[in-house]
Amino acid sequence: MKHIVKIMALLVALSAFWISLLQTSVLPESYTWLLPFYFIVSLGCYGLLMVGVGLMRFPTCPQEAILLQEDIVEAKGFLKGKGVDVGSD
């Protein structure tokens, strides 16, 4: 099943649920009419929250840069000894 079909199916299911809420008047009509907007806004807020949380918890590895420089020095030393040209580009 294609992905877009899955998403469409999900949206159709949500709309059917919303329309059924409208018809059966479980909630007052004025609230029910605004439900899609609430849903989209809350989804957007959740997305922004996740971006913020992810940014704060972004994994960094400053020690890796140092290890890499050490590896570069070791590699250059070895290769120079074997006759490979390791002049910088």
Added chain:
Amino acid sequence: MEAKEEKNKYSIIVPTYNERLNIALIVYLIFKHLHIVANSASATAQLASITLHTQCTPRSACLFRKWKHKLLCLGILVFPTSFLRSTFPVSPVVFCFFYAKRSSDLPFRAHVPCVLRNVNFEIIVVDDGSPDGTQEIVKQLQKVYGEDRILLRPRPKKLGLGTAYMHGLKHANGNFVVIMDADLSHHPKYLPSFIKKQLETGASIVTGTRYVKGGGVHGWNLMRKLTSRGANVLAQTLLWPGVSDLTGSFRLYKKSVLEDVISSCVSKGYVFQMEMIVRASRQGYHIEEVPITFVDRVYGSSKLGGSEIVEYLKGLLYLLVTT
């Protein structure tokens, strides 16, 4: 923890363009971390010099993996688990029943050196006609390490990443293919953990992820991290891919899987990497992840302009509609 692996050959494809110095460093590091000959006097010295950095997590009992895939195909609770798993710090209790934790998410275990002996591998350098003499350096490396270990398969000019992989694939003799970048952002020290993960789980694709604990990025400023994180959340919401790092290009594939996936991809650049992993995920291949560290650009700075963002959004929409 050591493991003997039997009769698997790993072809490491490295596309290069003007990487005169880096290709030599990469080849040295690959040999340092993969070429450990059993029972030799130099083996102990080699082992001592390899820093204990990677963790080998034990095989994760993915109880619901088969059922999760079936449920995913039916579209049941895909959105919450994929969205929440990748973005929420702690997954809600209600979805725990269907939540199959990836082994890369497990809390940090004691350092266990990932050491593999007698790994049979070859390095395929696909050079796109570099003007700075990369091919001469590769020929010098062939004299040091042997022409059966380093294959130089150049092309006349820059023809794109996807075609570089296809070109390298034609010359690959192994049953596994590793792709990595030649600019030292991908460190060869993670190669044993890729191989180990594949042997433990029997996965078709093992991809390196920079966004989980144990991995990481160095050299990115705040704007870059923000765009990366925003792009990741957007891609997870729209595509539900099942992997945490879509644009990463440090991956291990089974050769047959790579041939199958690459033939159906049409994008260019890093959207190509995204398309490969999303198509592989849709076709139901077993994908595992390994944390890797990414040190961006030893020299210079990678730019992320407006055109790249537009490119990315177009790629996302294309993948949304066609996969």
